[in-house]
Amino acid sequence: MRSRSRRSGGRPTIADVAKLAGVSAISVSRALREPGRVSDELRRQIEAAVESLGYVPDPNARALASARADVIGVLVPSLTNNVFADVVRGIYDGVGDRSFQIQMGNTHYSGLEEERLLQVFLGQRPAALIVSGLDQTPGARKLLEGAGCPVVQIMEIGDDPVDMMLGFSHFEGGRAATQHMIDRGYSKVGFIGARMDPRSQRRLAGYRAAVEAAGLYDPRLVTTTPLPSSVSLGCELLREAMARMPTLDAIFCNNDDLALGALFECHRAAIDVPRQLGICGFNDLEMMHVAFPSITTIRTHRYEIGRRAVTMALEKLSGNNIGPAVLDLGFELKIRESTAGPR
Amino acid sequence: MRSRSRRSGGRPTIADVAKLAGVSAISVSRALREPGRVSDELRRQIEAAVESLGYVPDPNARALASARADVIGVLVPSLTNNVFADVVRGIYDGVGDRSFQIQMGNTHYSGLEEERLLQVFLGQRPAALIVSGLDQTPGARKLLEGAGCPVVQIMEIGDDPVDMMLGFSHFEGGRAATQHMIDRGYSKVGFIGARMDPRSQRRLAGYRAAVEAAGLYDPRLVTTTPLPSSVSLGCELLREAMARMPTLDAIFCNNDDLALGALFECHRAAIDVPRQLGICGFNDLEMMHVAFPSITTIRTHRYEIGRRAVTMALEKLSGNNIGPAVLDLGFELKIRESTAGPR
DNA sequence: GATGAAGATGTTAGCGCTACCAAAAGCCCC
DNA sequence: GGGGCTTTTGGTAGCGCTAACATCTTCATC
Incomplete structure (x- = not known):
């Protein structure tokens, strides 16, 4: 030799x-x-x-000898979505210069794919796992429970965490957005939504709770599609919503992409925002506050969720088990020009 | 035992x-x-x-025994940027269901950080490396040359690849966009740019070549900032550009975020696009074709670059060494309403 | 100064897998 | 039926590192 x-x-x-x-x-x-x-x-x-x-x-030799890889597995439903881009950025920043590696997996909004990726990830004995949402398949849930490492479910909160949870209530977000428009005097408040994943469903439920409480519910107010969300889809959905219910005077868009599309459609159709139509989005992407008119939306703390998910997991790993298992980071209603009220 | x-x-x-x-x-x-x-x-x-x-x-045992990890190292300058989000998506799709893992690193547009991450990545003996641009530090270049695995430099093309290159000419893109506006009859064509990384510099050089060739160059036409790009920054830069040169009648924006910001600023200031001001972006984000007015831009094949970078690397790995080392995927000028011509 | 606890350093034996080489089995041809 | 070939399978010896235990040193305590 x-x-x-x-x-x-x-x-x-x-x-x-x-x-x-x-x-x-x-x-x-x-x-x-x-x-x-x-x-x-x-x-x-x-x-x-x-x-x-x-x-x-050599990280491989280290992982083999210690039966523990310095890897944090992250499962997100989409890499395209701006929302998850921010979360991912937060995760990377949360790791900082600690020598952990991020192992990203894209579930494409599929529970089965999530389960498969989990299987692969667990093959490496990751130091921690971060998964999106709380609607895992029973199989995935079992894998997470037996993972033998900290697990953080992010983006949502619920009663039954596998280990830790970090997010906010989509239901309350949807309700707050809708209630705001009702309070501003809009009376035909519609909903448009794309890719109706569980979080979108809960936002819709929040919308519906607010509209029903005000006695304003009408099934024709709701327009959804299973297609993935995009700005151009926002244009189409608004056209569809208006065709279905021409007296619509406000619209809660399931996310900011759709809201931006709706705004462009209004410009194109010469619909006055906010006088003829109020628009509210969800997430507060950076562009929303400079759009013309600026768009009311629910600000969510996506970057912070990513960053703190890592912090929480690593804290637990090092034994300092402080803080609650379920942490609600809340949201903020950012009121802007697009919901100033009907004429 | x-x-x-x-x-x-x-x-x-x-x-x-x-x-x-x-x-x-x-x-x-x-x-x-x-x-x-x-x-x-x-x-x-x-x-x-x-x-x-x-x-x-166990991937770790496998990597240790075979001195080769099924890992593709990817270095991008930003995770926030929509442009790289598409590339990353292409990379993931390019891997498909082959059992390779993506090891992502964010260089934050820093050559030194790139070099440091490269060092870390090489510690795992990756199967392939994908890096952004062609302006590596000498140290990083040496590391890449000695990497002992396929290396793909993406997003740009040049004469001197470490191994393989896949991208397009930013210079030509900048020139084509600018030339288009000149051809449409705009005579005071400005440039706004943020985070003037090497690729942005080359787009600016392309802009300048076109403007100078037409005898229209004036240093007051160019407004740049080292700040990271955003839609709101597009608003500010347009204001600045107009203040500096009130007779400006068209603007080439270094990317689509800035272009969108510029458009919003025009709406707010009641500047007629395209009559008073032509706007052209760069990248063709999804929203550009539905904006009002729709925005002319240079479409770049970002997803395709990501996907094919992986394909090329894996092909080389398996010995089928076909195709050129430098592949130009080109770009397309997408002509839309925002550059229909001055009044 | 004996005792033992705490801290510093070393020895040994793998972690789970694959490279390398060897051996066995099948096949073809004359 | 034997020589040379390919194909299929197995034995051995690590890959580079760390867990577990062993040993040695130091130092406070009585």
Whole structure:
């Protein structure tokens, strides 16, 4: 055998570092993982050796030996959706410069796909799992319960967390948005929604609760489609909603993409927003406050959800088990020009 | 020792499968990785055993033993940017159901951060690397050249690929957009740009080439900022550009976010688009064709770039080294209402 | 100064898998 | 029926690291 192993391509190993520093391999391992547990003297020697060899630990060998990978598995239903883009950014920032890797999986809004990905992820014994929503299949739920690592369900809150939950009430968000428009004097408040996933369904339920409480409910007010959401779909759905109910005077859009599409459609059809039609979105994407007119929406704390999901998981991992299992980050109704009230 | 190992948490290993199927471990390994190399008989037995035990191979052990992880490292400058969201989606789809994992890194437009992440990624001996742009630091370039795996530089093209390149010419894109507006009769064509990364610089260079060729260049036409791009920044930059050069009659926006902001600003300031001001964006985000007026832009094939980057890398990995090292996917000028011409 | 607790460092034995080589089995041809 | 070929299967020895335990040192306490 050559001085370097047959396969590693000449990269230095922990044994090389140990030899150079004149210590044992396990001391190098310890000095790198738990610097506080070795003497200053030893640590300095080892750091110098690491530096001079350009040693980088092999995460695979580490994971194999310790039966625990420094990987955080994340399952989101969509990578396209702006909403999840913010969550993902928060997750990356939450990790910061800790040496965890993010293992992202796209479930495409499918429970079965989620279950399959979970199986794959668990194969690596991740340090933590972050999953979206609370409507896992029974199989997925069982996998999560037996995962043996912190699990954070994000974006929603409910009574029955697998482990931890971090999000807000979509029902209340939908209700608050709708109630606001009713309070402003709109009386035919419609709903448009695309890709009616469970969270969208709950927003719709919140809408309906508000409209019914005001005695304004009419099934013709609701227009939905299973198609994925987009701005252009917002245009189409608004046309459809108006055709179905020409007296519509306000619309709660299931998300901001649809709201923006609705706004463009109004411009195109010369419908005065907010006099002829009030528009309210959901999520508060950055563009909403500069649109013309600016669009009322429910601000959700997506970045914060991502960031804190990681923090919570890592905290639990390190044993500081503080804080509640279910954390409601709430939402804010951002009132803007698009719901100033009917004529 | 118990029947199961001390640390694996009771999960079945390849040895368990081998015992159940009455074959050797190496045969199980082969049956799973290269089904064609074992007999049908053997494969069937092994598949049955895998199924009945619910065996999932340990990717870490596999990576350690084979000195090659089934990981594709991807470095993008931003996770927020819609542009990269599409690329990332393409990458995930390009992988499809092959058992590769995506290891994403966010360089935050920093060469040093890119170099650091590269170091970390190489620690895993990835199967392939996908990096953005062609302006790596010398250190990063050296790392890429010694990576020992396929490397794809995406989003841009140039003469000097590390290995493979896949993208389009930002210079030509900028020039085509600008030339189009000049051809339409606009004579004071400005430029607004945010976060002037190398690709933005090249679009600006393309803009400038077109404007200079037409004898229309004036330094007051160009407004840029190092701030990250956003829709609201588009509003501000347009205000600034108009203040600096009130006779401006068209604007090439470095990307679609800025273009949308510029459009909103025009609505707010009652500037007629396209009569008083022509607007052209870059990228063709989904909303551009439904905006009011619809916005002319340069369509770039971002999803396709992501998808094919993976395909190219995996093809090279499997030895079918076909196709050129540098592939230009081009762009399309999508002419819409916002550049119909001055009054 | 004996005692033992706490801290620092080392030795050993794998983690679960695959590269490498060897051996056995089947096949073709004369 | 034997030599050379390919195809199929298995044994062995690690990959680079860390858990568990062992050993050695230090130092407070009586």
